[in-house]
Amino acid sequence: MLNITNLKASVEGKEILKGINLEVKPGEVHAIMGPNGSGKSTLASVLAGREEYNVDGGEVSFNGDDLLELSPEDRAREGVFLAFQYPIEIPGVSTTNFLKTAVNQVREYRGLEALDAVSFLSIMKEKMKLVEIDQSLLSRPLNEGFSGGEKKRNEIFQMAMLAPTLAILDETDSGLDIDALRIVANGVNKLKSEKNATIVVTHYQRLLDYIVPDFVHVLYNGKIVKSGTKELAMELEEKGYDWIKEEANSVV
Amino acid sequence: MxxxxxxxxxxxxxxxxxxxxxxxxxxxxxxxxxxxxxxxxxxxxxxxxxxxxxxxxxxxxxxxxxxxxxxxxxxxxxxxxxxxxxxxxxxxxxxxxxxxxxxxxxxxxxxxxxxxxxxxxxxxxxxxxxxxxxxxxxxxxxxxxxxxxxxxxxxxxxxxxxxxxxxxxxxxxxxxxxxxxxxxxxxxxxxxxxxxxxxxxxxxxxxxxxxxxxxxxxxxxxxxxxxxxxxxxxxxxxxxxxxxxxxxxxxxxxxxxxxxxxxxxxxxxxxxxxxxxxxxxxENCTTNMFGLYLLNGNSHIDNHTEVDHKRPNSYSNELYKGILDEKSTGVFNGKIFVRREAQKTNAFQSNKNILLTNDATINSKPQLEIWADDVKCSHGCTTGQMDEEALFYLRARGIDKDKARAMLLYAFSIDVLKNVTIEPLKKYLDHIIAQRFNQEEL
Known part of the structure; x- marks a missing residue:
């Protein structure tokens, strides 16, 4: 589904990703871990098409398409979803109106008819249950005045509505208490299928107790320096990142 | 001619x-x-x-x-x-x-x-x-x-x-x-x-x-x-x-x-x-001032407002917003006077502008003159381009750039409209704003 080959990226002239290789197949859950500043969020941003990042080299193919050639909106329409680490507050735009526009633009791109208000609302009701989000939250302006947990829940709700094939969760656990974490993780798990894949970007192993990864990759200094299974995440939780850094630095 | x-x-x-x-x-x-x-x-x-x-x-x-x-x-x-x-x-x-x-x-x-x-x-x-x-x-x-x-x-x-x-x-x-x-x-x-x-x-x-x-x-x-x-x-x-x-x-x-x-x-x-x-x-006066200006071409708009608090326990609140496109120019000058006698005055002022081109300009000048010492006054003015972060957020959900831009400009504008309580008037203003940004109405 997703094939990243030797991806290099920089922001404001500073090289951050220094050659990432990663293959993600349908049905898989990949965790990207690593210390602060290792490039985890940059990777998520580059995949979603954030324009302030420059791609300096490498390739990313998504279901056979050159992902890097696509605009952010076309990536979303092709099935890539980024759950933001810091969801943006947008006063004046209600979550419902925003999502209706988004869902229908995605449908139009895929050659499907626009949903009318009734069918949109019925899908919305169904997905709301999934992520345990309240109607009152959705009629408010997008994320405005939402708590950290509400924002993250709204991200997962949007993900449910857009039904992506590849979901990238960027530090979705940050700022969440354990109850909110459980609700968010449950939502993600319920959305999982054999056809879609998830990349979980996180600093801590905590989230991975709930969203169990098939593969764990450790990003350090712009490269994946170690890959393994969920046991690797346990080991990181126990021992911290220093041994990874030492290992990586000694190789160089 | x-x-x-x-x-x-x-x-x-x-x-x-x-x-x-x-x-x-x-x-x-x-x-x-x-x-x-x-x-x-x-x-x-x-x-x-x-x-x-x-x-x-x-x-x-x-x-x-x-x-x-x-x-x-x-x-x-x-x-x-x-x-x-x-x-x-x-x-x-x-x-x-x-x-x-x-x-x-x-x-x-x-x-x-x-x-x-x-x-x-x-x-x-x-x-x-x-x-x-x-x-x-x-x-x-x-x-x-x-x-x-x-x-x-x-x-x-x-x-x-x-x-x-x-x-x-x-x-x-x-x-x-x-x-x-x-x-x-x-x-x-x-x-x-x-x-x-x-x-x-x-x-x-x-x-x-x-x-x-x-x-x-x-x-x-x-x-x-x-x-x-x-x-x-x-x-x-x-x-x-x-x-x-x-x-x-x-x-x-x-x-x-x-x-x-x-x-x-x-x-x-x-x-x-x-x-x-x-x-x-x-005493005890309440003054609300709401303004919106949407300009393009070579239009020039100048809003000068002045509220003079002369006696105690009064309140004023001001919100003026503007979007300037093409070569349009704008001026906002907001005077707030709080006289010596006007203790316990609360006065707030906010002016927010979005410039859509490099040729558009705005001169925004808050002018607060306060002689009383027990007052609460604040002012803020922001002038900037489109919020790129917000734009990216909408695009990352599959909304094309033009549409996302329209949604944001519309949302920025109708923020002022929520203070209009006469429904047909609100509808009329909303229609003008929506048309301006090629956006569906409320």
Whole structure:
């Protein structure tokens, strides 16, 4: 589904990703871990098409398409979803109106008819249950005045509505208490299928107790320096990142 | 195109006064004519501002000199039959008074005087001499604004409205000032006097529009007095083209426990200057000021607002927002005075602008002068480009760039609209904003 080959990226002239290789197949859950500043969020941003990042080299193919050639909106329409680490507050735009526009633009791109208000609302009701989000939250302006947990829940709700094939969760656990974490993780798990894949970007192993990864990759200094299974995440939780850094630095 | 004949604009306005007097006929004997003469006298001294501080960024002199002949300063009566009623705000019902090139159009107007004493101002000079004597020119008399003086010199008609004690009037007063600039340039000096007596509640809507492609100049003054415990909602709406020059002063005086909600919407124009001056004369006054300006082309908009807190325990809140596209320019100047006596004043001001091109500019100047020591005042102004983070967020959900941009600009604008409580008016404004950004309506 997703094939990243030797991806290099920089922001404001500073090289951050220094050659990432990663293959993600349908049905898989990949965790990207690593210390602060290792490039985890940059990777998520580059995949979603954030324009302030420059791609300096490498390739990313998504279901056979050159992902890097696509605009952010076309990536979303092709099935890539980024759950933001810091969801943006947008006063004046209600979550419902925003999502209706988004869902229908995605449908139009895929050659499907626009949903009318009734069918949109019925899908919305169904997905709301999934992520345990309240109607009152959705009629408010997008994320405005939402708590950290509400924002993250709204991200997962949007993900449910857009039904992506590849979901990238960027530090979705940050700022969440354990109850909110459980609700968010449950939502993600319920959305999982054999056809879609998830990349979980996180600093801590905590989230991975709930969203169990098939593969764990450790990003350090712009490269994946170690890959393994969920046991690797346990080991990181126990021992911290220093041994990874030492290992990586000694190789160089 | 307009004639490129330079004129001495100051001399012209002085010289035309005798012509004006001639066509006033019997009205010359009324007391207000003395006010006209006094105003002219003062205008002679001051003239049209050229490099005056208050008009630093907004100079009409060149535009008036180059684009107008002022040959027909006092046009004969027109009627709207030849241009239909496109200027009317759909579904907005109320007491309607229509003026075409400054002249009252009886056939287009319909109003009832049961709840409000409402009439063309020209009739009030003789029919309501006491109210005129008490209030007319009283609130702008200390104003040394040349344009206000020019209006006081040449004003003849507009709206007189006196809202009786404790009258809660749900039907708004809607004043349409139409410039018919199809055949020739249009010049007018609209003048309104609104007296909201104690305990009353009412709404006044001034709508300015122009028909035709020739130049138009309107110079307006609205005087408002809001007596004790009264509430007045005031709207000024300009939906104009690049051939339109407008300068207007709204001067309001608030008495104890009174409330003014002032709304200003400007959607285009050549050069537009809105002066909004509100004086809180007594305690416990509430003043809300909301403004929105959406400009493109070479439009220039200047909003000068002033709230003067003179007595304790009062409140003012101001939110002005603008989006400037292409080569348009804007000015926001917000004065807040808190006098020594005005302890426990709360005053808030916010001006937010989005510039969509490198050629668009805005000069935003908050001006707070505080002499009291126990007050809460804050102001903030932001000017920037589109919020790229928000834009990316919407695009990352599959919304194309143009649509996302439209959604954000629309959302930025209607933030001001939420303070409008007259539904058909809100719908009308929403429609204009939505169309501007090619966006679906609320």
């Amino acid at each position: 307009s004639q490129q004949v330079d004129i001495n604009i100051n001399q012209l306005f002085i010289d035309k006064f005798s012509d004006f007097e001639h066509q006033l006929n019997g009205q010359k004997t009324l007391p207000i004519h003395d006010l006209r003469k006094k105003a002219l006298h003062k205008f002679k001294e001051l003239g049209i501002p050229n490099s005056h501080e208050e008009y630093k960024y907004t100079n009409f002199k060149k535009a008036l000199t180059k684009n107008f002949t002022f040959n027909q300063l006092f046009k004969s009566k027109n009627d709207s039959s030849s241009f239909g009623n496109d200027y009317i705000i759909n579904e907005l019902e109320g007491n309607v008074l229509v003026f075409i090139n400054g002249q009252f159009s009886e056939s287009d107007s319909h109003f009832k005087s049961d709840e409000i004493d409402i009439k063309p101002l020209a009739n009030a000079y003789s029919e309501n001499p006491d109210t005129i004597a008490q209030h007319f020119g009283n609130y702008s008399k200390n104003n040394e604004d040349s344009y206000a003086l020019l209006n006081s010199t040449y004003c003849n008609n507009g709206v007189f409205a006196q809202i009786g004690k404790n009258k809660i009037v749900n039907t708004p007063i809607i004043i349409y000032y139409i410039s018919d600039a199809r055949a020739d340039e249009a010049v007018s000096f609209p003048r309104n006097l609104i007296v909201a007596e104690s305990g009353s509640e009412s709404s006044i809507i001034e709508v300015y529009s122009t028909i035709g492609e020739k130049n138009s100049f309107s110079n307006a003054v609205t005087e408002i007095v809001v007596e004790e415990n009264a509430i007045l909602n005031y709207f000024k709406i300009l939906n104009e083209t690049e051939h339109v020059y407008h300068v207007g002063l709204t001067q309001a005086s608030q008495k104890k426990n009174s409330t003014i909600n002032a709304h200003s919407y400007t959607f285009g124009g050549g050069i537009i200057r809105n002066n909004l001056h509100i004086a809180q004369e007594d």
